[in-house]
Amino acid sequence: MGPSGFGKTTLLNLFAGILSPDSGKVTVNNLVVNHLSDQERRAFRIAHIGFVFQDFKLIEYLKAGDNILLPYRINKKLNLSSEVRNRMKSISKSLDIGEQLHKYPAKLSQGERQRVAIARALINNPVIILADEPTGNLDPANKIRIKNVLFESADRFGATLVTVTHDHELLKGFDRVIDFQDFQKQGHEG
Amino acid sequence: MFLAVQYLKFHRIRSAVLISSISIILFLPNGLKKLVNESERLMLDRAKATPLIIGKKGSPTDLVINTLYFQQEKIDALTMKKVYELNTVGFGSCIPIFSAFKARNYPIVGTDLDYFEFREILIEDGRFMSILGECVIGSNVAKSLNLTAGDSLISSPGSLFDFAGVYPLKMNITGVLAPTESPDDNAIFTDLKTTWVIMGLGHGHQDLQLIDDPTIVLSRNDSVVTAGAKLFMYNEISNQNMQSFHFHGNKSEYPITSIIFVPEDVKSETILRGRFESGEILDQAVVPSFVVENLFSNIFKMQQVFDSVFIAVGFATALIFALIVTLGIRLRQAEINTMFTIGSSRTKVFEVIFFELLMMIGASGVITLIMYKLTDLYVQDFIYRFII
Numbered sequence: 001m002g003p004s005g006f007g008k009t010t011l012l013n014l015f016a017g018i019l020s021p022d023s024g025k026v027t028v029n030n031l032v033v034n035h036l037s038d039q040e041r042r043a044f045r046i047a048h049i050g051f052v053f054q055d056f057k058l059i060e061y062l063k064a065g066d067n068i069l070l071p072y073r074i075n076k077k078l079n080l081s082s083e084v085r086n087r088m089k090s091i092s093k094s095l096d097i098g099e100q101l102h103k104y105p106a107k108l109s110q111g112e113r114q115r116v117a118i119a120r121a122l123i124n125n126p127v128i129i130l131a132d133e134p135t136g137n138l139d140p141a142n143k144i145r146i147k148n149v150l151f152e153s154a155d156r157f158g159a160t161l162v163t164v165t166h167d168h169e170l171l172k173g174f175d176r177v178i179d180f181q182d183f184q185k186q187g188h189e190g
Numbered sequence: 191m192f193l194a195v196q197y198l199k200f201h202r203i204r205s206a207v208l209i210s211s212i213s214i215i216l217f218l219p220n221g222l223k224k225l226v227n228e229s230e231r232l233m234l235d236r237a238k239a240t241p242l243i244i245g246k247k248g249s250p251t252d253l254v255i256n257t258l259y260f261q262q263e264k265i266d267a268l269t270m271k272k273v274y275e276l277n278t279v280g281f282g283s284c285i286p287i288f289s290a291f292k293a294r295n296y297p298i299v300g301t302d303l304d305y306f307e308f309r310e311i312l313i314e315d316g317r318f319m320s321i322l323g324e325c326v327i328g329s330n331v332a333k334s335l336n337l338t339a340g341d342s343l344i345s346s347p348g349s350l351f352d353f354a355g356v357y358p359l360k361m362n363i364t365g366v367l368a369p370t371e372s373p374d375d376n377a378i379f380t381d382l383k384t385t386w387v388i389m390g391l392g393h394g395h396q397d398l399q400l401i402d403d404p405t406i407v408l409s410r411n412d413s414v415v416t417a418g419a420k421l422f423m424y425n426e427i428s429n430q431n432m433q434s435f436h437f438h439g440n441k442s443e444y445p446i447t448s449i450i451f452v453p454e455d456v457k458s459e460t461i462l463r464g465r466f467e468s469g470e471i472l473d474q475a476v477v478p479s480f481v482v483e484n485l486f487s488n489i490f491k492m493q494q495v496f497d498s499v500f501i502a503v504g505f506a507t508a509l510i511f512a513l514i515v516t517l518g519i520r521l522r523q524a525e526i527n528t529m530f531t532i533g534s535s536r537t538k539v540f541e542v543i544f545f546e547l548l549m550m551i552g553a554s555g556v557i558t559l560i561m562y563k564l565t566d567l568y569v570q571d572f573i574y575r576f577i578i
Contacts, residue, residue: 018531039535046533057528061200062193073192074534104200120532 001165002180008164012130015162016049017041029127046075050121050159052150054133056113058105058120064112065101068092068119078124091119094156095149111142115149122153129154131163135170143169194545205550208511212554215507217561219500224562226493228569230486233259236372237478239309241459242451244272244284244466250476251485257448258478259373260289260297267445270382272473274442276451279471281458285450288385293343293361296331298378300385300446306367308452311374315339316365322387322435323427325361325380329369330574339365342426343378345388359388360426376574386437386444387427394424394435451475519543 002008013019014026017033018041026033029048036044058067066073068088072080092098095115097108105113114134121129131150135143147170154161163170171177198205236258245253246266255261273284285308288300303318305311316339319326327337337343345359361380369375386392395417401407409416424431437444453459466475519526526539 016531042533042535045531049533051531053528057524057531059193059525059528061197066192066196070529071532074529074532074538 001168001171001177003166006180008166008180009132012132012162012164015128015130016045016051018045042075043077046071046078046124048127050124050126050129052114052117052121052129052131052134054136056105056117058113058116060105062104063101064097064103064105064108064116065092067105067116068101068123070120071124084123088119088123091122091153095119095153110138111145114138114142114146118146118149118153122157122159125157126159128160128162131161133165133167134163135165135167143167147173191545193542194549197542197546198549208514209550209553209557211507212511212551213557213561215500215504216554216558219497219504221561221565222496222500223493224565225569225573226486226489229573230482230489232372232570232573233482233486234479237482240450240478241453242282242463242475243448243478244268244276244451244473244475245448247472247474250474250481253448253474253476254478254481256289257287257450260299260377265447267447268449268473269442270444270446271442273446273449275471276449279462279465280454281462282451282453285452286382286446287448287450288382288446290445290447291345291385291388293345293378294335295346296328296335296376296378298325298345298380298385298388300380300382302381305379305450308450309370309372309374311370312368313365314368316363319364319380319384321427322381322383322432323359323361324364325378325384326365326367327363327379328367328375328377330375331378332366337363337366339363357388357390357393357423358425359384362427371570371574373574382444382446383437384427387435389445391439391444392435392437394427394431395421397434515543515547 010019014021015028015033017026017036020034025035028044031044033041033044058064059070062070065088068091069080069084072078072084078084089098089101092101095118097112097115097119100108100112100116105116108116118134121131129150134150135146138146150161150163151173153159161174163174165171237254240258243253243257245257246268248266252265256265267290270286273286276284283304285301285304287305289297291298306318313326314329315332316326325343327335327343332338335343341363343361343363345361347358361378361384367374367379383392387394399415406421407415407417424434427435451462453462462471463475463477465471466473529539530536
């Protein structure tokens with residue numbers, strides 16, 4: 001956790017291999033991400049990472065179901081089989097959006113949109129779910145609901161949940177919390 | 191491909207507007223060229239099949255348009271005297287044309303039976319007109335107005351010549367002409383006398399010898415009977431009242447709009463034209479094909495201007511299209527970033543956009559081809575209905 005501008009999102013981008021560090025290395029699941037080529041990093045993201053964004057980042061012209069399947073639509077290496085479609089339905093049902101799959105994002109409530117975004121993050125069985133301020137735009141009731149959904153999903157699908165936030169309420173229940181302000185102090189102190 | 195289709199489907203109105211604009215821009219220059227070329231061919235075919243037209247001095251174009259395509263442009267009328275004069279001079283035969291009235295928006299053409307022989311027009315149903323008040327109709331008139339032999343048609347009041355005595359006359363249809371794919375399909379043919387009745391130069395009414403009513407017969411002496419406005423005028427010619435129809439004045443002074451002159455040979459045509467040009471014979475003799483060729487040379491000059499305009503509009507459309515695509519990509523930056531973050535390659539993202547453009551251009555191309563095909567199929571019908 002930490003205030004805005006302290007590099008929380010940058011850290012997530014380093015984990016995902018979107019950004020490379022100027023020095024040092026990023027190891028995820030025993031894989032040194034910043035030693036991989038562009039293509040390998042994309043493959044790594046698709047295979048191991050699930051993203052949940054603060055503002056959902058759903059594609060407006062795709063229905064909820066197709067938004068969840070987006071990783072399979074944009075990567076030729078992933079086979080959009082009936083098994084994947086069944087998994088999508090199963091995840092959607094568990095997130096209580098099973099009846100909303102035929103709707104466009106604009107027709108969904110905020111909470112439903114966030115759950116569609118979570119379902120998209122889970123569709124490729126990720127080992128890590130990276131959530132960037134996942135409750136940032138939500139009302140208190142939805143915040144609790146989404147937090148529970150994230151924890152339940154991570155538990156059910158055996159994924160590690162990494163969340164960056166400046167919301168103290170969200171921190172309860174996490175095994176480990178790193179405060180970026182402490183990081184910075186240590187950095188200044190050398 | 192899936193994403194591109196979904197994008198176009200979601201933005202269907204925007205996509206449809208873009209596709210329509212591109213299709214129209216692609217179609218218009220060649221479509222217009224096709225229309226002009228086909229119009230020229232059809233008009234020239236008919237003009238070449240008509241050796242000489244004689245009419246009052248004035249616009250040769252209006253004379254040709256009136257005589258060949260029955261457009262009823264305002265032209266000064268000849269009189270039947272010219273027909274008699276030309277018959278006396280010799281060199282060929284005359285087919286008088288009086289095209290000045292309409293019935294239900296189709297031109298009524300007064301002529302004689304030689305016209306049908308000259309144009310090689312056959313009757314498909316019924317027979318040619320033979321007595322006063324009868325007419326035959328072109329195939330399109332029959333089809334559009336759902337008329338056949340045995341039906342009737344009433345001439346419209348008012349006319350090109352706007353004489354006071356233009357009465358609606360009920361004409362009996364005796365036949366439907368075989369299709370000719372020419373303006374004859376859109377015309378109603380009757381004999382000259384019937385057109386003069388429409389004009390008011392001939393009429394039929396109650397027999398004045400049998401009427402005693404002083405409000406109808408105002409005065410009577412041995413040679414002159416004066417009738418009042420209450421006298422019943424017939425607006426239909428039937429076997430019962432046909433005898434009462436009569437014409438006033440000298441028939442050689444009766445109007446016609448033009449004469450189709452069919453010369454015996456080229457030499458006769460040349461001599462006759464020479465006499466017109468020298469002023470030995472008054473009025474004008476025009477070779478229709480020269481007039482039509484001249485008309486189209488002017489249209490082609492105009493078409494060059496249109497072509498330039500189309501190129502400019504096409505260029506502007508291409509720029510607008512490029513602008514829309516560029517702005518679209520900018521607006522979709524968040525979407526592109528999301529795809530990239532999730533694991534898409536940049537190539538894949540641009541592949542989606544490329545397919546969208548390809549589908550829009552492809553759809554425009556298909557629509558343009560369909561429009562070309564429809565133009566090929568219906569251009570003749572369109573020209574006959576709306577141009578000639």
